[in-house]
Amino acid sequence: MTSVTDGGGRQRRRLTNAVKEELRDLNIQLSQLNRRVGASVNLKDVDWDCLDLINRTGPLTPSALAAEAGLHPATLTGILDRLQRAGWITRERTPDAADRRAVTVRANRDRNAELFKLFAPMNERMDVLCADYSEAELELxxxxxxxxxxxxxxxxxELAGE
Structure with a gap:
């Protein structure tokens, strides 16, 4: 076993810090990519984030989306209004709900082709990178x-006090 005070401990800390730095760089790079994609289809960053959540986890209620996105429900209303006006989502009344105002938000999947086209270059690069790894490495x-x-x-x- 390697002690934290010997050379192995320093090497491990160095490598752990390198992983953290690369993850920060990844976050920045993906944020830039997402901003470019969003700008290409006239979506604000937060609108794009919500649309991605709806596409990945929907259909869902606005309350569930607000919780998943970490947004106040009033903020989400404006986002959903913009997404619906632009044709990215639909709001459907929930017929069996006790509250007649209850709605479900669904992505308009026919619009996804626009997004797939914009992300295609990154997805192709990811496929090339993943081809260099074994199945076991990809699982890891x-x-x-x-x-x-x-x-x-x-x-x-924790930051939200939950």
Whole structure:
């Protein structure tokens, strides 16, 4: 076992810090890519984030989307208005709900082709990168990224006081 005070401990800290730095760089780069994609289809950053959540987890209620996105429901109303006006989503009344105002938000999947086209160059690059890894390595990487997402969720909840 390697002690924190010996050379192995320093090397591990250096490597751990390198991973953290690369994840920060990844965050910045993906944010830039998402901003470019959003600008190409006239979506604000927060609108794009919500549309992506709807596409990935929907259909869902506005309350569920607000919770998932970490947004105040009043803020979400404006976002949903913009997305609906632009044809990205529909709001459907929930017929069996006790509250007649209850709606479900759905993505208009026919619009996704526009997004796929914009993300195609990045997806192609990812396919090329992933081809260099074995299935076992890809499983390791996917597991690591899932754990990073979980850590991010936990940290976000702590900051929100949950």
């Amino acid at each position: 990487l996917a597991g690591f990224l899932r754990r990073i997402v979980g850590a991010g969720r936990e940290a976000t909840k």
